[in-house]
Amino acid sequence: MANGYCPALLRSIESIAGENAPSRKLHVAGFLAMTFCCQNSSVSPINDGFSADGQQRTLTVSYRTRPVLAQVQDEDDCDVNNIPVKSEWDLGAMRHKQYSFFISDDTISRYCSEFATSVAVGNPATRMMREHYDLFLEGANIVLRAINQDLVTLASTQFGENINTGSANARTINIAQTPVMDLDAGIIQLLQDFQDNEICGNPCIVGGGLIAAWEKTLALACCNNAGLDFSRLGIPRIFFDKDTQTVWGANQFGAFAPGSVKFISRNKYVGPYAGMKGTSMFFTIALPVNEFGCADDCLRDLVFDVQMKYIDCPTSVDVQDSAVVVNRGWQVIISKEYSLWVQPDDAYAATDPLVDTNGALRYVLTNV
Numbered sequence: 001m002a003n004g005y006c007p008a009l010l011r012s013i014e015s016i017a018g019e020n021a022p023s024r025k026l027h028v029a030g031f032l033a034m035t036f037c038c039q040n041s042s043v044s045p046i047n048d049g050f051s052a053d054g055q056q057r058t059l060t061v062s063y064r065t066r067p068v069l070a071q072v073q074d075e076d077d078c079d080v081n082n083i084p085v086k087s088e089w090d091l092g093a094m095r096h097k098q099y100s101f102f103i104s105d106d107t108i109s110r111y112c113s114e115f116a117t118s119v120a121v122g123n124p125a126t127r128m129m130r131e132h133y134d135l136f137l138e139g140a141n142i143v144l145r146a147i148n149q150d151l152v153t154l155a156s157t158q159f160g161e162n163i164n165t166g167s168a169n170a171r172t173i174n175i176a177q178t179p180v181m182d183l184d185a186g187i188i189q190l191l192q193d194f195q196d197n198e199i200c201g202n203p204c205i206v207g208g209g210l211i212a213a214w215e216k217t218l219a220l221a222c223c224n225n226a227g228l229d230f231s232r233l234g235i236p237r238i239f240f241d242k243d244t245q246t247v248w249g250a251n252q253f254g255a256f257a258p259g260s261v262k263f264i265s266r267n268k269y270v271g272p273y274a275g276m277k278g279t280s281m282f283f284t285i286a287l288p289v290n291e292f293g294c295a296d297d298c299l300r301d302l303v304f305d306v307q308m309k310y311i312d313c314p315t316s317v318d319v320q321d322s323a324v325v326v327n328r329g330w331q332v333i334i335s336k337e338y339s340l341w342v343q344p345d346d347a348y349a350a351t352d353p354l355v356d357t358n359g360a361l362r363y364v365l366t367n368v
Contacts (some may be wrong), residue, residue: 007282026292026299027141027149029153030241031206033298034256035263038204038237042301046262046341053271059091059264061341065349089344095336097146099139101133102317103131104329122285122306124274132308132332137291139334140304144287147302151340152243155254155261158342161356163197168356170252170364175214175366187235190255190363197357199257207253208245210365212238239298252364260359264339269305280309307333 035041045059064086087345106129108116118127121136128136159168171193175186194203205211215238236255244252269282278281287302289295309331315325317331343358 014031024137024291024293025141026289026294026296027145027148028240028242028294029144029296029299030208030239031152031243032148032263032302033296034145034204034206034239035151035261036301037298038202038239038256039258039261041261041263041265045265053222054268054273055271056266061089062086063089065113065347066352068349068351070351087344087346089341091264091339091341093300094264094339096335096337097143097150098333098335099143099146100331100333101135101139102311102326102329102331103135104327106327107329114183114342122283123270126281126283126306126308128209128308128330128332136285136306136332136334137288139332140285140287141292143304143334143336144299144302147336147338148241149243149247151263152241152247154340155342155360156248158340158345159254159360159362160345162193162361163354163357164193168362170249172366173363174366174368175210193361194255194257197257197359197361198354199359201258203236203255203359205236205253205255205256205364206241206244207238207248207251207363208240208242209251209253210367211251211253212240214365214367248362249364251366252362255361255363257359260343262341264341265303266337267303267305268335268337269307280307280313282307302336305335305337307335309333310327342350 046059064084065083073079073081089298108129111131117130119130119133120127121133131323161168162171163169171185173190215235218235238253244254248254266285269284274282274284283306285306287299287304289297289300310329311317311326311331312328314325314327316325318324340362345356345358348354348357
């Protein structure tokens with residue numbers, strides 16, 4: 001440097017802020033996390049073999065209504081009481097979310113050399129520059145957010161009826177500020193709903209607002225004025241999700257029976273469709289949650305399709321509907337095909353006590 005001055009130091013915000021750097025904050029995706037950790041979507045039969053080899057397949061789930069009391073007779077004869085018929089749920093077109101970025105070779109050549117070092121990622125193992133990988137993490141994160149928001153929106157119209165209200169609308173649950181022994185309110189009312197709706201196993205809750213605040217009080221809970229310790233009730237696991245508050249409504253939350261919802265996932269770049277083709281490399285990569293702060297291990301089974309395309313001559317590309325000329329460099333396309341399965345609400349006969357229920361219940365929490 002001129003005059004013997006020490007060269008300037010360059011530090012990335014990630015090295016300073018760590019897990020609180022903007023690029024390293026994993027988006028909150030409670031609904032999607034619930035489909036993995038509470039609903040076992042990654043090992044569900046609904047996904048088994050669906051996209052293992054990259055082939056496109058139709059997906060059908062068959063079901064039939066269970067018998068009802070009116071079909072049981074008192075006479076000892078040879079009458080036929082029922083001729084069972086199966087119904088089918090068919091998967092429509094898969095939903096698609098995608099994010100793409102481009103960075104030129106000239107740009108990376110101006111960075112410090114550490115950003116040009118290569119790392120091996122994905123399946124099949126593919127080498128990309130460190131700068132490409134860092135940008136991939138940011139891209140995968142925003143695709144994650146888009147998927148979760150879409151799932152929350154899809155779920156908003158697919159809640160089943162609550163047998164105790166005869167409606168799919170949000171049922172109000174009030175947790176009193178001064179607790180009393182009210183057996184028809186609060187968390188007791190919620191747990192009674194689970195029993196009346198014949199929910200088996202351990203349901204999970206997705207939401208934000210007051211239900212998230214109430215969860216925090218459990219760490220301090222002991223005995224209320226009525227001598228009750230609600231921390232001993234076996235409260236369902238709660239998945240925090242901010243999207244529910246903007247899509248479903250303030251202080252609303254959903255309770256989901258095991259198996260009532262599933263995340264359906266398809267990967268395109270597997271089997272014969274993976275590897276080097278032309279000037280592009282095609283591969284898959286699981287969300288590397290360990291690279292983020294506020295990491296959620298439930299999301300590690302989310303697998304993206306990635307295409308790395310080399311642009312070997314200056315060309316015009318479309319950037320947010322505007323034509324931009326780019327130099328030689330790499331375009332990286334991060335995408336995901338998916339859908340949401342919700343148990344059909346016609347799986348029970350019209351005279352069945354559980355008619356129009358599907359194990360997905362909607363609530364709004366108050367604190368008055």
